[in-house]
Amino acid sequence: MKDPFPPCPEAIVRAVTPICDALGFETLPNHFHEVIGAFLLYHFTNVYLSPLISPLLFPKTYRSFNKRNRINWDIHVVSLVQSTLICIISLYAMAVDQERSEMDVKQRVWGYTGLLGMTQAFGAGYFLWDLMVSTQYLGIFGPGLLAHAICALCVFSLGFRPFVNYYAPTFLLYELSSPFLNFHWFMDKLEMTGSTLQLVNGICLLLVFFSCRLVYGTYSSFRVGSDIYSAWQNPPHDIVEQGRTVPAWLALSYVTSNLILHFLNFYWFGKMIDALRRRFDSAKSTSSSPNKEGSVAGEDEVSIEGTDLKIPASSQIHQGGVRQRK
Template sequence: MRDPFPQCPASVVKAITPICQAIGFTTLPSHAHEVFGAFLLYHVINVYVSPLVSPLLFPKTYRSFNKRNRINWDIHVVSLVQSTLICIVSFYAMFADRERSAMNAHQRVWGYTGFCGMVQALGAGYFLWDLMVSTQYLNIFGPGLLAHAVCALCVFSLGFRPFVNYYAPTFLLYELSSPFLNFHWFMDKLEMTGSRLQLLNGICLLVVFFFCRLIYGTYSSFRVGMDIYEAWKMPPDDIVAQGRNVPAWLALSYVTSNLILHFLNIYWFGKMIEALRKRFDSTTNTKQDGKKSEPIEDGVSVEGTDLKIPDTTSLFRESNVRQRK
């Protein structure tokens, strides 16, 4: 399936091709404009669009923020736009790209389609922006987010060799949980904490995070690992016939980065459950003692956000999830 965007300008392709060939990113010249375009789009939304539109839509709330909260709000806006856009594009690639659907195990490792290359570029552009923001605000979001950005950019950059380009839409569907995380954070800031809408959103958040990132994510990680292993142990005669093999460093780099991302998801989900359990235990003990409970804040890094649980009565209404992607 072809890339739906116009081709990268010939002058740009000519200028970057020697560098891309030297580092092995042979398909990057065809998608460099899309990587840069995605990076620029998210930067503009963060720096210009959100600070301009947000005070018009939510004047009381946005103008009351301190600098840290404004940074968080603008980044959540980017995350919401990016996660919605990339999930739509990824679903379309998985169901409409027939060339991708027909790939065998070897082609899933080394195969390439123009449309999946475009999806790869949009993902790489976002994680490049994510790396910049995580570095810029390291004191706010911490080293966990920076590690996430580095690993994600590594995984999606390797796709330009091309290498497991087939799996780009698959792993970008991790973002299905991100809109719920963002809406949960926005509702808290808009004084909707404890509302039925936030309760429903919280249930959707936990369910989608669990099934999308942990269940489907584990299955997808196993599949890509098996495909890479099969290509790595390919007999010498087949390597000559196919014209390439999987270097140990490449397999190790991809699998390690993928595993780090996967275990971060497991860690974040565990911390979410732990925070809810702490609040539940606190509420139970308070009722038994007959004392008024004190607000509990439990900071949990969930893709660059803090999960804080205010003093309310409902298990799901208690969670305040801050998420950036």
């Protein structure tokens, strides 16, 4: 299926093609404008849109934040926008791209459609923004998150070879759980910790996370690993003639990264259950004691792609939390 967006201007295609060819990113010139467009969308949301709208919608809360918490809030707004947008795009691609639905093993590894390229571009645009913010706030995020941003952008960019474009919307649907994670964090800041609405949201979070990342994610990880192994061991004759076989470094790096991040999902799921249980135990304990406040702590650990599930410091109990990373 064709890319629904207008084509990249010819002048930009000519300018970036030599660099893309040198990197082996054959399809990137056709989607370069979408990568930059997605990056600018998230940057605009972070720097202008959230600081403009948030004090209008939540004047008391947002204006009471110090600089660190405003950074945190604005980044969670970007995460909410990004996860909602990328899930809509991914579901659309999976529903309407007939070429994708008819792909065999060979095409699932080397195949390409304009719509899948656009989906890949919006994902890469977010990781590019992630890299910029992780660098800008290195003192807050630390070198670990910067390294994660670099690796995520590098691995995701491999899709422009093209490589396993078929699975781009599949793994981007991991983001279906992110809106619930962000809602959970926003409810803390709006003094809704332990509320019925937060409990319902927490249940939805666990169900969606379990279904998308653990059940569907396990199935998809097995499929992509099987397809890559088959392509690596038995490349079709026409692919060999074109020099587009899957090198060992590419197969091993992709599969290893996928497995590590996938097993982390199981770890995060256990931490989320523990954190949510502690959160509501803390809320009950706080409500029974008139001397303790139910609000969240003023200083939070900043996260780009997810949100903390930390217990408020005012509860004076162990803070069990999790940061979601892709």
